[in-house]
Amino acid sequence: MAFDVIISGGRVLDGTGAPPYRADVAITGDRVAAVGRLGGAQGASAATVIDATGRLVSPGFVDCHAHGDATVFDPSVQLAALRQGVTTFVLGQDGLSYAPGSAGTVAYAARYFAAVNGPLPGSLAGGPLSVARLLDAYDRAVALNTAYLLPHGTIRYDVMGPSPDAPAPDELRRMLAHVERGLSEGAVGLSSGLEYLPGRYASAEELAALCVPLGGLPYVTHMRAYGARAGVGMAEVSEIAARSGAAVHVSHLHGPADVLLPLVEEALAAGVDLTFDTYPYLRGSTILAMVVLPPDVPAAETDRALEMLTSGELDAWWPGLAQTWPRLTVSHAPGLEWAEGLSMVEAAERAGVEPAEFCRRLLVETRLEAGCVSARPDEGPEGEESVRRMLRHPAQTGGSDAIYVGGHPHPRGFGAFARFLGRHVRELGDWTWEQAAVHLAAHPARRFGLVDRGLLRAGFAADVVVFDPATVADRATYEAPRTLAGGVDDVLVSGVPVLAGGEPTGATPGRALRA
Secondary structure (H helix, E strand, O other), X not given: OEEEEEEEOOEEOOOOOOOOEEOEEEEEOOEEEEEEOOOHHHXXXXXXXXXXXXXXXXEOEXXXXXXXXXXXXXXXXXXXXXXXXXXXXXXXXXXXXXXXXXXXXXXXXXXXXXXXXXXXXXXXXXXXXXXXXXXXXXXXXXXXXXXXXXXXXXXXXXXXOOOOOOOOHHHHHHHHHXXXXXXXXXXXXXXXXXXXXXXXXXXXXXXXXXXXXHOOOEEEEEOOOOHHHHHHHHHHHHHXXXXXXXXXXXXXXXXXHHHHHHHHHHHHHOOOOEEEEEOOOOOEEEXXXXXXXXXXXXXXXXXXXXXXXXXXXXXXXXXXXXXXXXXXXXXXXXXXXXXXXXXXXXXXXXXXXXXXXXXXXXXXXXOOOOEEXXXXXXXXXXXXXXXXXXXXXXXXXXXXXXXXXXXXXXXXXXHHHHHXXXXXXXXXXXXXXXXXXXXXXXXXXXXXXXXXXXXXXXXXXOOEEEEOOOOOEOOOOOOOOOOOOXXXXXXXXXXXXXXXXXXXXXOOOOOEOOO
16 A cells, blocks of 8 residues: 555544544545554555654644734744644634725725734735635645635625615625625635624624525624623624524633623523634733724724824823723834833833823824734633633634734734643643544534544545644743744645644645635
């Protein structure tokens, strides 16, 4: 028996939830050809043999929530993912990305979410962009796979601009046409960002109407409210599911477990097909404007928002944020890079002004492009226990919410999946190794319609991770966020080695995955 690749001597986590078992994995082309004892009398041979003795062999991990829409083209971002065993990014998150849309819509999405998704390559910028064209640009151009969610906010802006109004019937029909075409071109669901603009203006009725064509693919939502107010967000999720019949997936469901888990169970008991993703950190990260500006500032209209910031209209707003400033760290500040990595209080002290004035200056000088890392009010043992309880729920899937933009990003893009394995499996026992393969590979592959991924089984796509259970660990910290993870040394995507001995091979076999 001759194969292209044999991974020999390891213990296999096949993604079914079965305990790890001793087996070899043989690969021919881009498919798993066999899983079993292939040595000895079997006489198996291969051009490439990877010795996995003492290591675990798993299906490649699916990052359910990654903001790599533009940055995935960066080899350093690909390496950051591969060193954690991530072989697939699900993009188009939070209702805002680059397609489908006119040149004006692409420019809006690029500007408003610049601190999250990064700048598009020149070959894609400056003109109308379809889902098909964007997926074609990813296909075989990067080292890992990409899947794409239709971003509701982008679609709404393309039809209605920054309008806060409810869509007229014709406008809703045009948005629905975008959804139907995007699905036909390969999108794996529809996302919304209901704390961002213009998604914030959408009603449950509007969102449900756009979910009807999903046909089993998920509606993925950054809800309207989290934390102590998560009941508001979850009620809307359940309403949209009831109106449309869609499966739903809640993005980055973080907050007090005593509040969130009963909401999850209530939705499941009501028949909602619900999953959610979490990342293993207490701090979040997003665009600064969303955190600090009042809801009546039209951040979707940059010039008007800047006029309000400079005219004194918001002077009465800033004093109410006194407790917020110590919790914010500047992650992205184009033109003010010296502030990246400093807390808002520290940066203000260096600038010789009050935090409110420095924040206002930061927003104005970056034209609202600034990004931040934000500490949760419940940071500490109680918050850590909530994270652990959330990830142990069977509806949980792994997501990093990775943002790679800026000089001092959140470490989750460089360590989340390694932290799941090193801390939450090996150190804390929140999952077994076999449960980790389900939460991080099999379960998300099913959720997003990637029917030939997520399991190590003959005939499935050969996305494979080989890692050392004794050493796999995150190394990125809030102080040094771009530090690569350790313990994952060999990764294959579509049967091609993309990481060997911990180093990238330079191969770009990543596929644009279509549901």
